Amino acid sequence: MSSESQTSGEVPVLELRQLCKSFGGLQATREVTLRIMPGDRQAIIGPNGAGKTTLFNLITGIYPVTSGQVLLFGQDVTKWPSHKRTAMGMARTFQVTHLFPGLTVLDNVLLAIKGLRRSKFVMWRFLSSYKEVYDKAYHLLEQAGFLDRKDLEVRNLSHGEQRQLEIVLGLASDPKILLLDEPAAGLSSGESTDMAKFLMKLDPKLAILLIEHDMDVVFDVASQISVLHFGQILETGTPKQIHSSAKVQEIYLGTD
Numbered sequence: 001m002s003s004e005s006q007t008s009g010e011v012p013v014l015e016l017r018q019l020c021k022s023f024g025g026l027q028a029t030r031e032v033t034l035r036i037m038p039g040d041r042q043a044i045i046g047p048n049g050a051g052k053t054t055l056f057n058l059i060t061g062i063y064p065v066t067s068g069q070v071l072l073f074g075q076d077v078t079k080w081p082s083h084k085r086t087a088m089g090m091a092r093t094f095q096v097t098h099l100f101p102g103l104t105v106l107d108n109v110l111l112a113i114k115g116l117r118r119s120k121f122v123m124w125r126f127l128s129s130y131k132e133v134y135d136k137a138y139h140l141l142e143q144a145g146f147l148d149r150k151d152l153e154v155r156n157l158s159h160g161e162q163r164q165l166e167i168v169l170g171l172a173s174d175p176k177i178l179l180l181d182e183p184a185a186g187l188s189s190g191e192s193t194d195m196a197k198f199l200m201k202l203d204p205k206l207a208i209l210l211i212e213h214d215m216d217v218v219f220d221v222a223s224q225i226s227v228l229h230f231g232q233i234l235e236t237g238t239p240k241q242i243h244s245s246a247k248v249q250e251i252y253l254g255t256d
């Protein structure tokens with residue numbers, strides 16, 4: 001492990017070193033190197049099938065890597081299971097919704113918190129731990145501006161609200177880095193704007209790595225954008241640099 005190359009001396013929350021993943025003959029991830037510092041807001045964009053979700057699956061330990069390293073706070077976690085990475089401060093949301101639609105907003109949050117704890121059904125600890133879990137759920141809902149809707153069944157929330165709630169559930173583990181896979185997927189343009197506002201209100205110390213096709217959301221939320229193409233980072237830059245990049249325009253217009 002070496003963090004000597006850092007000029008600031010600050011350890012990255014997440015670092016990827018020459019990460020590769022092959023599915024049989026298909027190289028879905030090619031030599032991806034990336035560094036995310038506390039509070040960074042980075043986006044990964046790229047056409048369908050570019051390898052964005054695969055990269056998240058490598059970072060979170062859902063897929064084993066073919067080669068390369070994943071470091072969390074300078075520690076090599078490449079071979080760690082997902083739950084250990086979560087415990088160390090990593091959370092993610094998925095491209096497809098993972099909520100319980102028949103339960104209330106509050107119950108969904110309570111379950112997310114409870115699911116993270118070891119002492120699930122120990123009766124003598126139940127009351128004190130229940131209060132702790134309840135307080136935490138209220139706190140999360142309040143911070144996210146959801147307290148007024150805590151008793152609504154999730155199925156009665158709009159699609160945009162459901163996607164925001166998923167992020168609230170991701171915050172239950174007090175992550176230092178949040179990985180969001182297309183939080184604005186399937187949202188109307190008004191709902192996407194609300195999503196961007198919601199993301200911008202999250203704790204500024206929280207690092208966010210965002211996969212997103214909606215460029216308005218990307219440009220609002222991210223200060224750094226990496227473009228993934230055939231599993232490889234083609235270019236990294238500020239929203240302005242990426243916007244005016246000829247290479248990026250080529251990919252999106254499909255002329256390469």
Ligand SMILES: Nc1ncnc2c1ncn2[C@@H]1O[C@H](COP(=O)(O)OP(=O)(O)OP(=O)(O)O)[C@@H](O)[C@H]1O
Pocket residue numbers: 023026028046047048049050051052053054055095
């Ligand atoms: N489990 C798997 N087994 C085999 N091939 C896979 C697997 N997961 C992903 N792939 C392939 O890897 C490539 C990258 O897929 P991935 O889902 O990471 O793309 P993506 O950038 O997230 O696309 P989208 O924007 O459509 O979500 C695709 O060619 C896909 O078919």
Ligand SMILES: [Mg+2]
Pocket residue numbers: 052053054095
């Ligand atoms: Mg994907």
